[in-house]
Amino acid sequence: MHSPDVTAVFDLPDEAATQLLGENLAVAIAPGLVIFLEGDLGAGKTTLARALIRALGHTGPVKSPTYALVEVYVVSSLYLYHFDFYRFESPEEFLDAGFGEYFNDASVCLVEWPDKAAGCVPSPDLRIHLQHAGSARVAALAASSERGASCVRTLTSIREGGNSCATPDRR
Numbered sequence: 001m002h003s004p005d006v007t008a009v010f011d012l013p014d015e016a017a018t019q020l021l022g023e024n025l026a027v028a029i030a031p032g033l034v035i036f037l038e039g040d041l042g043a044g045k046t047t048l049a050r051a052l053i054r055a056l057g058h059t060g061p062v063k064s065p066t067y068a069l070v071e072v073y074v075v076s077s078l079y080l081y082h083f084d085f086y087r088f089e090s091p092e093e094f095l096d097a098g099f100g101e102y103f104n105d106a107s108v109c110l111v112e113w114p115d116k117a118a119g120c121v122p123s124p125d126l127r128i129h130l131q132h133a134g135s136a137r138v139a140a141l142a143a144s145s146e147r148g149a150s151c152v153r154t155l156t157s158i159r160e161g162g163n164s165c166a167t168p169d170r171r
């Protein structure tokens, strides 16, 4: 099957820049999207997810799912599942936990540490790799489905259009 080769790279000089990327992403996502959030410890995966979830309208706390494995949000009339598989000792724990059914056309799934569930977690539409760059970060996005490509295109056009998701073009 053809995989659209749509990529983007964004410099994130500070935490606010990571949060803005999350806010922009909130405008670009659609139901059914599976996003892998990759990168080392402290790379900014939860920071990005938290900003996205808040931008969708969630007003309560957004905890890291490191211990719970998944946090569930119902926001903007969609189910959003935020996973963190860091603590998995084997990928089969994904199946044992019954997480497979969370990945469906009505949900958005954000997955930190997807490698820990390799071979069991469904493949992503979009991979966002966050990397340390000195004290800053760089985000590299790569789509691997049409749904993911559409998300990257929307995100790129939002960011080229003034770095804000909803700024009207008037004073």
Ligand SMILES: Nc1ncnc2c1ncn2[C@@H]1O[C@H](COP(=O)(O)OP(=O)(O)OP(=O)(O)O)[C@@H](O)[C@H]1O
Residues within 6 Å of the ligand: 012, 013, 014, 015, 016, 017, 018, 039, 040, 041, 042, 043, 044, 045, 046, 047, 048, 064, 066, 112, 135, 136, 137
């Ligand atoms: N662009 C950035 N520049 C500098 N610091 C950042 C940037 N983005 C996030 N941070 C900071 O880096 C830290 C990232 O923590 P966060 O919990 O988001 O990482 P994580 O990738 O989810 O880690 P873990 O693998 O442990 O779950 C936070 O202290 C945050 O303030």
Ligand SMILES: [Mg+2]
Residues within 6 Å of the ligand: 045, 046, 047, 064, 084, 112
């Ligand atoms: Mg995290």
